[in-house]
Amino acid sequence: MPSMPSSGANAQWQRRSLASVWHPCTQMQRAAQVPPLPIARAQGPWLYDQEGRRYFDAISSWWVNLFGHADPAIAAAIKQQLDELPHVMLAGCTHAPAIELAERLSALTGGELGHAFYASDGASAVEIALKMSVHYWRNHGQPDKRRFVCLRQSYHGETLGALSVTDVPIFRQAYAPLLQDVLWAASPDARQAPAGPEGQAAAEVAAEAAAADLHALLAQHHREVAAVIVEPLVQCAAGMAMHHPHYLRRARSLCDQFGVHLIADEIAVGCGRTGRFLASEHAGIWPDFLCLSKGITGGFLPLSLVLCRDEVYRAFLSEDVAWGFLHSHSYTGNALACRAALAVLDRFAQADVLTRNDIEAERLDAALAPLMRHPVVEHPRRCGMIWAFDVRADAVGSRFAETFHHIGRRHELLIRPIGRTVYLMPPYLLDEALSRWLAQALTATLTETLHHRDADRAHPPAFA
Numbered sequence: 001m002p003s004m005p006s007s008g009a010n011a012q013w014q015r016r017s018l019a020s021v022w023h024p025c026t027q028m029q030r031a032a033q034v035p036p037l038p039i040a041r042a043q044g045p046w047l048y049d050q051e052g053r054r055y056f057d058a059i060s061s062w063w064v065n066l067f068g069h070a071d072p073a074i075a076a077a078i079k080q081q082l083d084e085l086p087h088v089m090l091a092g093c094t095h096a097p098a099i100e101l102a103e104r105l106s107a108l109t110g111g112e113l114g115h116a117f118y119a120s121d122g123a124s125a126v127e128i129a130l131k132m133s134v135h136y137w138r139n140h141g142q143p144d145k146r147r148f149v150c151l152r153q154s155y156h157g158e159t160l161g162a163l164s165v166t167d168v169p170i171f172r173q174a175y176a177p178l179l180q181d182v183l184w185a186a187s188p189d190a191r192q193a194p195a196g197p198e199g200q201a202a203a204e205v206a207a208e209a210a211a212a213d214l215h216a217l218l219a220q221h222h223r224e225v226a227a228v229i230v231e232p233l234v235q236c237a238a239g240m241a242m243h244h245p246h247y248l249r250r251a252r253s254l255c256d257q258f259g260v261h262l263i264a265d266e267i268a269v270g271c272g273r274t275g276r277f278l279a280s281e282h283a284g285i286w287p288d289f290l291c292l293s294k295g296i297t298g299g300f301l302p303l304s305l306v307l308c309r310d311e312v313y314r315a316f317l318s319e320d321v322a323w324g325f326l327h328s329h330s331y332t333g334n335a336l337a338c339r340a341a342l343a344v345l346d347r348f349a350q351a352d353v354l355t356r357n358d359i360e361a362e363r364l365d366a367a368l369a370p371l372m373r374h375p376v377v378e379h380p381r382r383c384g385m386i387w388a389f390d391v392r393a394d395a396v397g398s399r400f401a402e403t404f405h406h407i408g409r410r411h412e413l414l415i416r417p418i419g420r421t422v423y424l425m426p427p428y429l430l431d432e433a434l435s436r437w438l439a440q441a442l443t444a445t446l447t448e449t450l451h452h453r454d455a456d457r458a459h460p461p462a463f464a
Contacts, residue, residue: 042069065299096339123157155237
């Protein structure tokens with residue numbers, strides 16, 4: 001693996017960063033050998049380092065960038081808002097961008113989810129949904145309903161409440177004494193289907209098996225359960241584990257049957273990633289709480305929100321202040337971020353984004369087809385604008401994700417596998433030529449990485 005160069009603009013910024021910045025999801029001891037990539041500017045799907053080299057942002061900068069970097073329309077909306085109202089607190093005040101965004105998102109659910117509560121990041125949205133659910137039951141005279149059911153392989157964030165409902169051991173282990181006691185249900189991951197049927201049939205078999213496990217769990221524990229939390233269609237941090245919409249329909253039905261809430265964490269899969277604006281639409285259901293973040297501002301500004309049913313909202317109405325939802329962030333409903341999100345919704349409304357994505361996704365499927373037949377590739381899969389495949393366990397080295405990431409840079413790719421899962425979640429800017437180039441660069445990166453599989457026997461980092 002590369003070590004930090006001794007000279008050049010990139011090296012200077014790398015040294016300064018390592019001397020002052022604590023990077024996320026990074027073992028900083030290792031960062032001295034594999035330093036961060038210093039990005040100077042970005043345009044469209046491309047990132048440019050301090051020395052002018054370019055990198056295709058194959059993962060949309062942790063899944064946030066929908067329409068390319070420095071998108072002119074979103075930037076213009078932010079600049080206009082900047083001159084009018086950058087921010088005002090949302091406690092006791094309100095403003096047009098927050099109101100309009102809540103109205104338009106509710107309309108996208110057919111009014112089923114009538115109110116929006118704002119925050120700044122995905123984990124905060126999850127915390128809000130968890131707290132709202134427990135508080136709802138308390139206000140309804142059922143304070144014992146305060147546990148959560150989560151799925152194996154789930155990831156919902158790294159604040160303490162969100163981490164409690166996350167099933168990624170490396171994130172949980174150090175903080176286990178601080179975490180809530182939750183109930184674990186089987187993942188509907190289609191890769192776990194028994195031998196026999198293939199494709200959609202196999203995925204539905206796996207979904208029904210997981211739903212049966214959820215049924216048994218709720219039958220035993222529903223009196224103490226506040227909510228079930230799921231990532232609709234794709235458990236992203238688990239290695240893009242995809243499941244059939246049948247599971248969501250069954251989860252909705254079971255939550256209704258046993259009187260518990262359903263929380264849909266659409267932080268990564270919302271905003272068109274699965275082929276619909278909201279992943280829950282594939283199943284024809286609405287949750288009680290829906291969490292959004294990441295792509296909602298097109299990769300410009302931090303914003304998250306929870307959409308909830310009016311029944312939930314009404315449960316907090318009282319002359320008693322203690323019945324209210326007393327949760328806040330200083331930048332809740334920031335006007336600049338809300339205006340960016342409105343520009344994102346404008347793009348979906350005006351440019352037929354989802355139809356175009358369907359066409360471009362099929363083109364990339366065709367370009368990737370030879371790679372998906374590579375002998376080390378297993379479980380090739382796609383959901384909307386998310387592609388993934390696993391590399392056979394006997395074909396990867398101990399630092400596969402790190403090695404793939406750094407070799408990818410040499411092929412103009414910014415890409416970060418999760419364990420031995422390679423995935424693409426690119427901006428919505430593909431065309432036929434770019435799809436062919438991307439498939440070639442990905443194939444070259446895999447080929448070169450396989451030649452380095454025995455380079456390092458230390459524990460592999462779990463990139464995302």
